[in-house]
Amino acid sequence: MLLPPPAPPRTARLSTVLYSDRESLRQARSITIDRLTAWGAEDRADTAVLLVNELVTNALVHAPGAVRLRLFLHSGLLRCEVADRHRTRHPHLCPVSMGRESGRGLRLVEAMALRWGSTPAPNGKDVWFELGLDGVPDLDGLDVTEAFAEYCP
16 A cells, blocks of 8 residues: 655654865755655745755854754744854845945845844854745744754753
8 A cells, every 4th residue: 555655743753963074065964955855845946955055054154163054944934044053143135236246145045045144152153044845834933942942952
């Protein structure tokens, strides 16, 4: 008897450390695709991979040492976090000019994510974004911080 794939758990999570080397970005992309596919959220994998790649790149360029990638799926909302050890430098949108070679990535995050931000952490900061998945009701004004707080070590 052929059964449909199981529904993803109400809350699912992944946490992994990425080191400052060339393989880290490839690893972050691969982990994101694999995890979202396992959770049945592959329809958002392209967007999530693009935005994860941006946050991990920023962390590896601007913060010392390894970073931690965390992915959470909770009630139809995907939250991706990248934790780094830079306490004082929080990301911000830079003015875009034709002469700049960088500074556009967070504009992609701003445009494509449901919401994004940076949260101070004891040893640095967490930069995060959220994506709604199919079947998610309108989330305007909904604060999901508490829903994820218990899953963030």
